[in-house]
Amino acid sequence: MSIKSFNAIDNSLSKMMRKFGKPALQFSLAIIFVWFGALKPLGLSPAEGLLKETVSWMPFGKPHVWLHIIGYWEICIGVFFLFKKTYRIAIGLLFLQMVGTFMPLFFLPDVTFQNGNPLLLTLEGQYIIKNVLIISAALVLGGDLYKRRLY
Template sequence: MARVISFFIERHQFRILRICIGILFLWFGALKFFPGLSPAESLATQTIQIMTFNLMPQGMIMPSLALMEVGLGLLLVFSREFKLTFWILFFHMCCTIMPLFILTEITFKDFPFQLTIEGQYIVKNIVIISAAFVLLFQKKNNRIHN
């Protein structure tokens, strides 16, 4: 049984990784459709207001972000084309990291080392970014070896 599981995981490891990341985006994105359910709501709203110079109406911020994250989740789970998905994910991750620089009073207890829970929530995205690069270069390596 262990050999079967090992063979399955080895054969489908990248697809499993994409689906797992996709589930995260689907889950966190879906929460943003319902006011008050996402723990990142306030931080995301403040960040987007700063990044858009308050040009985006506040009532559109969370639904737009929810739609983007759910769409990204669907692309990760169901799309075979990863290059476009990667760039959308990379853009989104760059935006999610911005509060570390523009809202330090919320993301750090003691700059630059002691993160708040919001800061920790952001820093864990390094794993998602790393996984996205693994998926991107996995595709290139498969083309080279095939």
């Protein structure tokens, strides 16, 4: 294969990725949040125990109530990611939700880290840290919301 052929294929693939990348991010975030969110009020989420343990200190609302609230909150995030006009709402709700998502790293280190070592994550810790990628995806989508005006 010649360099010209390789570059042509590479450019074609790059163009396709530009075209489909952001819609794929949008749809992926919607799927993740609707799916994971729906599992919570149905009592089917593998994160239920971690979530309930994380919110047990809250002065109002019982853990099972918070499970439902957070589940519906996540469903809303997912639905709002389906439409570009509602990205701002989705991103705002996502960043508020992420504050709570990272709380176990600080309040439940025995659950999120192996032997107290912050470099050795448990499965729960990995589940939480992967949200850095979700935050990054939301930033990529949010970056399209503001278009600089040229005068």
